[in-house]
Amino acid sequence: MEVFNTPNKVIITCNRRLSPYLAQEVEALGFDIVRAFNTGVEVNASINECIRLNLNLRVASQVLYEIKSFRARNADELYKALVTIAWDELIPFDGYFSVTSNVHNETITTPLFANVKVKDAIVDRIKDKKGVRPNTGPELNRAVIHLHWIDDRAEIFLDTSGETLAKHGYRKHPGKAPMLEALATATIMATQWDGQSPFINPMCGSGTLAIEAALMAQKRMPGLQRMNYSFMHFIGYDEEVFFEERRRLKDLTDKKNLPLIIASDISDVAIEIAKSNARTAGVEHLITFEVGDFAKTTVPKENGVIMFNPEYGERLGVHAKLEATYKRIGDFMKQECKGYRGYIFTGNLDLAKKIGLQASRRFEFFSGKLDCRLLQYELYEGSKDKLSESKTSKDADESPTGSKIHKLIRVQDKK
Template identity: 50%
Template sequence: MYKRTILVTCPKACADYLAEELQSLGYEPTSLVSNGVFVKGTYEDCIRLNLTLRNGLRVLWEVDNFSARDGEDLYHQAVRMPWEEWIPAEDAYISIVSSVRNDTVVNTNFPNLRLKDAIVDRMREVTGDRPNSGNERDRGVIFLYWHEEEVCIYLDTSGIPISNRAYRAMPGKAPVRENLASSIIAATRWDKSSPFLNPMCGSGTLAIEAALLASGVPGQQLRHEFAFQHFKPFDNARYQEIRKEVRKRIPDSLPFPIIASDIDRQAIRAAETNAKKAGVAHLIDFHICDFRDAPIPEKPGVIVLNPEYGERLGEQRQLESIYKAIGDLFKQSCPGYWGYIFTGNKTLGKRVGLKTKRKIEFYNGPIECRLLEYELYGGTRNPKYANTRD
């Protein structure tokens, strides 16, 4: 099968981490945008990327591009496309999603309806059948990009975003998405061979992603439903072969600790449940404790915290002492470590009381965030951690 343009989308400001991951998988990026990376590949490559990627959201396979001034232009161009090559004639279902910025569009649902009409009319004319349509994204999904007069039409081979790893049975309070957690880890200096500490772990996403990464387990090892299974180029036998090729056995142990802790017993219960579903609970040491009492091995690694960052002024004032205490923990108990705080509140970040090495941009949904990095130099260690195991 010939190669086409593939756009792998990601959260805003995460394209660099996605590009590095794509390169490691043998896909050379042709260009980057703020929320995605372009590569070239076949439909089979889309299947492989859906199964393996950690930092992506959706894998979009371009099937056409053209210019359109208005909705009628869009319809007349789209109705000429050979949709019968991609959509099954019988029992087909499609959902249209879009990103539209065009001055002629008043109703944001209008472009989706015109594209749907074009697909249905073409399929009825060529095959005698028409696909059903709706809003559910668990079957065939078409993505329309229409900015000014530029139109690109993609098969969304993911459907439900690949940030959904299928292990978060208990999501907990305000968790970061799995792919964002993966990109946060990629932004740290963790070498996958030294301790990874995650106090304030919440429902455990950061620790679980670290364990999966260290184990080499593909991002979607647990998931079995994708939109690519509902388009005509899909070959189930080849899909099963690719699943076997990329599947990795989770090791019995790791030569370094991954430690997740939280003062909330319910949070630890959720984290343990999610880790079990991901198959990595035996690779993570869970502790119910205040972050100031979290075990810290002598051998340095990275310590990553995702504290609350408060949306109201009263909450921020209460959190100031927490951020200062994190800074004290870093100074007194983590010599030789790299310390990280993921926060959406720049004011609270200043309460840590340490000089940042880097301030790395991220977005948690619409919230602009920073991953604050601290190089924690060696010094006198708090004696209460002196006998903590490696």
């Protein structure tokens, strides 16, 4: 079965509410989007093209190449359909594979049972053809097969990614309540930061926002951090395709005219963790780290972006203290960050009211299962403050752009 050079349906998944930003990335790579939905986009691509997608996408989770779609009312029908697929031409008989799934079928009480049926069909087919069976297990560092089975409609995919793309491989020390790398990238994309003006990140924690900003400014793709993907473990893989794309991405990396990026935190431990993560990502030299209260953060006297990701106050007993912190953040932005666009990412809109500034835009996100907002503030001087407030007093949550794709995703997300 030739899949590396055969275009077919490909689903690129992402975390909920990141789909508009994923769509921007995919379109920028020259792919036409067939369909966009809450947690991903659909394109038409070969697995060799999936290699390019895996190495270039910052917001994605998995890149799934469809092998077959069919109807299956129960596990027996699932097995019968899957055992006819030429798995012996896809997975080495002496290899290893794992199965993941998204299953909602009334005859299945646990997805693990569906996974076992998929494994049985693959193993039985390969053993019948080769006389030997491959090994299986839960690890996602080799070949991965994904089942999507809703009601009686089933699809089977080659998961070309394996381990999620949403983690970019540099965060060996996560720190306290870290932001997922893909989410951090999407929030920066939402700001429409130009990658040349200053990017200031007080209360930086483990440094994810500052590191992602540095990677984006340098045009350094997350795929350069990783040397193992699921696509490498399917029959037909040509390593030269992978290494050629890596060479291309290295050549595209911009090492000149890079912006000033400043990350600060009151915890010297957090700064050491952030430095370590930045070193692993190869961007430590691009970030100025400062230890101290956020109000002491250096803010260059020029236009740029300043972004906070403060605590949300989910634990009892900390809400009153955070109210004062949010008010101080608002005062700091208003007094020390004039000319900047200010952003606060929070999962607590009650606390956000303590900022004391009128948000000009509100972007919807999820951090895990927590409903969050990225709030944008235009930090004008003098009378422009009042003008901005009067224009934005009726703000509503919005998508990153006004395109039809993004509006459609937003409508679906509300359902």
